[in-house]
Amino acid sequence: MNLNSLKQLDEYRWTIPSAADQKPLPITLFGTRELLETMDDKVLEQIRNVALLPGLVGNATTMPDAHWGYGFPIGGVAAFDPKQGGIISAGGVGFDISCGIRCLRTNLTLDQTAPKIAPLADELFRTIPAGVGKEGKLKLSPAQLDDVLEGGAVWAVDQGYGVKEDIEYVEEHGQVKGAEPKNVSALAKERQRGEMGTLGSGNHYLEVQVVDRIYDAEAAAAFGLFENQVLVSIHCGSRGLGHQIGTDYLITLAKAAARLGIRLPERELACAPIESPEGQQYIGAMLAASNCALANRQILADLTRMAFERVFPAANLETLFDVSHNTCKAERHRADGDERLLFVHRKGATRAFGPGHPTLPERYRATGQPVLIGGSMGTGSYVLAGLAEAESRAFASACHGAGRAMSRSQALKKWRGEQLVKELDRQGILIRTRSYRGAAEEAPGAYKDVDAVVEATEKAGLARRVVHTVPKACVKG
Amino acid sequence: MGYFEHDADIGVIGCGATPEAAFVAAAEAMFGIMVNTRALRDERHIVFEFDETDLELAFVTWLNRLLAEARRHGLALCRFGLRRGGSRWLGEAWGQAWDDTIVPGTEVKGATLTMLSVRAAASGWEARCVVDV
Numbered sequence: 001m002n003l004n005s006l007k008q009l010d011e012y013r014w015t016i017p018s019a020a021d022q023k024p025l026p027i028t029l030f031g032t033r034e035l036l037e038t039m040d041d042k043v044l045e046q047i048r049n050v051a052l053l054p055g056l057v058g059n060a061t062t063m064p065d066a067h068w069g070y071g072f073p074i075g076g077v078a079a080f081d082p083k084q085g086g087i088i089s090a091g092g093v094g095f096d097i098s099c100g101i102r103c104l105r106t107n108l109t110l111d112q113t114a115p116k117i118a119p120l121a122d123e124l125f126r127t128i129p130a131g132v133g134k135e136g137k138l139k140l141s142p143a144q145l146d147d148v149l150e151g152g153a154v155w156a157v158d159q160g161y162g163v164k165e166d167i168e169y170v171e172e173h174g175q176v177k178g179a180e181p182k183n184v185s186a187l188a189k190e191r192q193r194g195e196m197g198t199l200g201s202g203n204h205y206l207e208v209q210v211v212d213r214i215y216d217a218e219a220a221a222a223f224g225l226f227e228n229q230v231l232v233s234i235h236c237g238s239r240g241l242g243h244q245i246g247t248d249y250l251i252t253l254a255k256a257a258a259r260l261g262i263r264l265p266e267r268e269l270a271c272a273p274i275e276s277p278e279g280q281q282y283i284g285a286m287l288a289a290s291n292c293a294l295a296n297r298q299i300l301a302d303l304t305r306m307a308f309e310r311v312f313p314a315a316n317l318e319t320l321f322d323v324s325h326n327t328c329k330a331e332r333h334r335a336d337g338d339e340r341l342l343f344v345h346r347k348g349a350t351r352a353f354g355p356g357h358p359t360l361p362e363r364y365r366a367t368g369q370p371v372l373i374g375g376s377m378g379t380g381s382y383v384l385a386g387l388a389e390a391e392s393r394a395f396a397s398a399c400h401g402a403g404r405a406m407s408r409s410q411a412l413k414k415w416r417g418e419q420l421v422k423e424l425d426r427q428g429i430l431i432r433t434r435s436y437r438g439a440a441e442e443a444p445g446a447y448k449d450v451d452a453v454v455e456a457t458e459k460a461g462l463a464r465r466v467v468h469t470v471p472k473a474c475v476k477g
Numbered sequence: 478m479g480y481f482e483h484d485a486d487i488g489v490i491g492c493g494a495t496p497e498a499a500f501v502a503a504a505e506a507m508f509g510i511m512v513n514t515r516a517l518r519d520e521r522h523i524v525f526e527f528d529e530t531d532l533e534l535a536f537v538t539w540l541n542r543l544l545a546e547a548r549r550h551g552l553a554l555c556r557f558g559l560r561r562g563g564s565r566w567l568g569e570a571w572g573q574a575w576d577d578t579i580v581p582g583t584e585v586k587g588a589t590l591t592m593l594s595v596r597a598a599a600s601g602w603e604a605r606c607v608v609d610v
Contacts, residue, residue, distance in 0.1 A: 040484055068484040070591035070607060095586040095609045132511050132584040133553060133575030191548045201584040202610045240548050243586040246609075247541040250590060251534055267533075268590035407482045408583070408610065437582045477584065 001039040008033075012064075012460035016048065025051045030394070030460045031064035035452060038405060042068035043075075049265040050078050054273070055086025057335045057342055061394045063349050064456035065403030065448065069094075071268040074348035077397040079333065081342055082274035087262070088283055089271035090253050092345035093328050095246035096200075097286055098293035099237030100324030100350075101372040102170075102301050103383065104317040105223075106308070108230040110210045113312070113472070117208070118430060120311045121473035124206060125432035127307040128300060131201050131477035132435070135194030138299065142189050145241075148196065149181040152291035153322070156298035161197075162319075166301065168361050170294055170322040171351065178330075179291050180284025184241065185248050188285075191240030192292065197299035201438050201477030203401075204236040205374070206304065209381060209469035219367040219385045219466045223320060231469055232308075232317065233381060234300050235374050237326065238293035245289050249282045274343055283328070283343075290327065297322055320383070321370035325350045325400035333395050344395045352398040352463045354388035371463045373454060374401045377431060377474045378424055378444030382454050384463035398463035402450035411446040412437065433476040442476065478506035481592070483607045487585075488592055489540075490605040496532060496595060497559045499602040500539050504557040504570075507540055507608055508547075511582045517555035519571035530564045532595045536604045540588035543570060553579055583610050 007017040012032060018024035027047055029036060043066050050072055051060040057079045066075030071091025080086025113120065129136045140148065148155050153174030154167055167174040199206060209231045214220045225231075238245075254270035256278035262271065272279040301319065308315040328345045335342065344351075353360055353369040360369055368386035375381045379402070390396050406414075417436025420443055424431050433439050458464050481488035487510055491503025508514050523546050529535035539559060547554050547570070554572035561567070573579075591607040 042484075070486075070589040070609065074485055091589075095589075132581040133551070133579065134581075135551070187545050187549065191545055194551070195548075201581065202586075240545075243609075244541075244545055247545070247587045250587075251538065254534070254590065266590075267593065270590060404485045407484060408487055409480055409482060435581045435583065441583060477581075 001036050001041050001044055003033065003036060012456050026056065026059040027051050028059045028061045030061060030462065031456050032452065035064050035456055038448060039066055040068040043073045046071065046073040047076055049269055050076060052265060053087050053269065053271065054262060055080040055084040057081045058395065063399040065399040065401055065453045067403050069347060071266065071270065072345065072347040075399065075403060076347045077345065077349045077394050079342040079344045079395045080274065081340060086274050086343060087271040088274050088279045088328055088343055089269060089345060090246055090249045090282060091268055091270060092347050093286055094326040094347050095243050096237035096326055097242035097245060097289035098324040099326040100293065100322065101374060102234040102297040102322040103320040103372050104232040104301060104304065105225060105320045106230045106232065107316040108312060109228045110230065111228065113230050116311055117472055120208065121430040121432050123307045123311050124304065124473065124475050127303050128199055128206055128475050129197065130199040130475055134198055136197035138196045139194055140196060145189050145192060146181040148295045149184060149288035149291050150179050152176055152294040153298035156295040161299045161302040166298065166319040169319040171324065174294055176287045176290040178284065179288040181288050183281045183285035184245060184288050188241045188244035188248065191244050195239040196296060197303060198239060199236050199300065199475065199477050200239060201435060203442060204477055205377065206475040207233045207377065207471050208473040209233060209471055211467045212470045213468035215465035215467065216385065222363060222367045223370055223383060223466060225383065225467050232304055233372065233374060234297055234304065236296060236300065238289040239296060241292050242289040245285045249285065252278055253282060286328065290324065293324060294322065321372060323350055323372055333391065346397055348400050349397045350400045351396060352386035352390050353396050354386045354390060371398050373399060375450035376402055376444040376447040377442060377471055377476065378429060379450055380471065381469045383466045384454065385466050386463055387461055389461040390463060393461055399453055399457045402447040402453055404446060405448045406446050408441040411441050411443050415440040415443040429471050430473040431476060435477065438476055478502040480506060481605065486607050486609050488605060488607045490603065492601060492603050494601045496602045496604065497561055499604040500536055500559050501557045503604050504540060504543055507585055508554050510585055510610065512553045512579060514555035517553055518573045519556045520573050521552055522569065522571050523550055524569045527566050528564050529566060533593050535566060536595050537588045537590060537593060537606060539566065539568060542568060544585060544587065551575055585610050
């Protein structure tokens with residue numbers, strides 16, 4: 001990104017200066033000079049377009065891991081007021097609705113698992129359906145799927161996938177309110193028929209990790225984390241159902257915007273007023289997909305437990321937290337002196353409520369919400385904690401990962417999947433995948449430096465570091 | 478068929494003598510991300526229809542319907558056909574059921590409106606957009 005058109009507010013915050021005769025655009029870009037320089041100019045163009053959408057409240061922001069998306073930048077956050085003509089955008093949520101991370105903490109240490117890490121990786125690979133075309137064992141009728149779309153992770157626990165204690169540590173207590181399964185097309189439901197309890201491919205993964213660094217001992221203790229502890233992170237979303245909802249409503253909202261006279265700088269910003277019929281229909285469908293994602297990760301967490309117990313019979317896996325990073329949520333925030341109900345789009349950004357937030361589980365009330373950040377399969381990941389000041393800076397949002405440093409086709413030219421898997425194996429990171437192409441596209445070198453992203457996130461006052469983890473085994477689609 | 482660069486996702490391009498031929502070529506590019514289409518058998522056949530007056534939205538709809546129909550029928554697709562009568566589009570595709578002998582690539586979630594264009598070029602028609610993976 002060319003920084004000449006930006007004004008630096010401090011070491012970690014940037015904005016677009018206004019011309020003398022123009023109102024300044026409400027935009028904040030978070031990140032260091034180095035991180036912003038690696039971003040495509042399209043990020044700036046896209047967040048500028050977002051800032052022009054009707055009903056925006058406060059600033060449209062980009063996180064330190066931002067990159068070029070479709071309509072909204074990935075790593076983009078924007079809040080809209082329904083009472084001021086605010087919009088809902090399918091591009092501001094993404095195709096993989098409610099994609100996110102479930103993190104499980106175990107009672108195992110690196111020393112205990114190291115001798116059996118290869119059998120564990122193999123067992124996880126056998127147990128977790130991953131990759132293009134892979135279906136799960138669970139096949140649901142349309143009526144059963146409607147129950148999933150209303151029930152979320154609570155439905156999954158009621159069906160025997162996991163334990164009631166999990167629900168306490170899933171955002172929205174495992175069940176998003178306001179879902180409207182009737183707004184979901186029959187085709188979307190058909191696509192999901194065999195996809196419950198599947199991981200998918202691309203940047204989705206199930207990773208066995210070890211805590212190797214503790215930054216905040218007090219928060220780590222509250223999160224139940226300790227050095228050398230084994231964790232499991234599951235990154236996936238609402239699968240085919242969410243993809244189809246994204247597809248269906250992208251066209252619907254594009255036509256609605258044209259019909260309602262909303263001037264879109266780019267067609268890809270397809271949106272409709274929150275209070276319009278099309279907006280309400282999309283919100284109901286999108287929230288249904290959120291429940292699908294929460295149920296999917298709940299099932300995968302249960303499959304993970306079973307795989308662990310077959311290798312380590314005394315293993316105990318508890319849910320640390322489950323949070324999505326492709327969402328639009330109705331939340332109450334302070335804006336312009338008042339507390340208002342706003343629709344906060346987080347496209348590739350993680351909700352990060354600070355200490356004392358009333359929706360947090362009691363266990364995390366004093367520390368702030370666990371914020372789960374996936375790095376790459378060769379470097380590391382982080383657990384952060386929400387900060388109170390993130391509320392005013394970015395509607396309580398933080399980054400979601402490292403962010404890509406190069407395109408998939410560039411990565412394919414640079415790495416060969418089979419060699420990469422062998423090289424990671426030599427480094428003590430076991431990759432289990434059916435797709436060497438996918439492995440090459442996801443090469444650690446194709447991602448930005450997650451350490452730099454997370455440090456910028458902390459210094460910008462969005463979330464603070466609690467622990468760092470290193471990967472030991474990874475199932476990729 | 479071909480590809481263009483995008484930070485996180487992949488751009489697909491199809492060229493042909495008609496818009497329909499360009500759309501078919503782009504479908505070949507898109508499914509080429511998910512599987513080696515040349516290694517597949519075209520033993521199963523699906524057909525579908527859709528209505529769309531806007532040429533660019535028809536292109537995105539075509540790609541997304543293919544993704545949905547492939548998933549709905551559990552197929553890896555390798556050959557495509559498309560005809561148009563006014564705003565009515567008649568699509569068909571051939572492929573084989575997914576099984577463990579097929580080496581998977583990367584799943585495409587959906588075709589987007591990003592970098593979307595369908596235009597007459599010097600040598601025919603070109604259709605392109607970014608697909609989300």
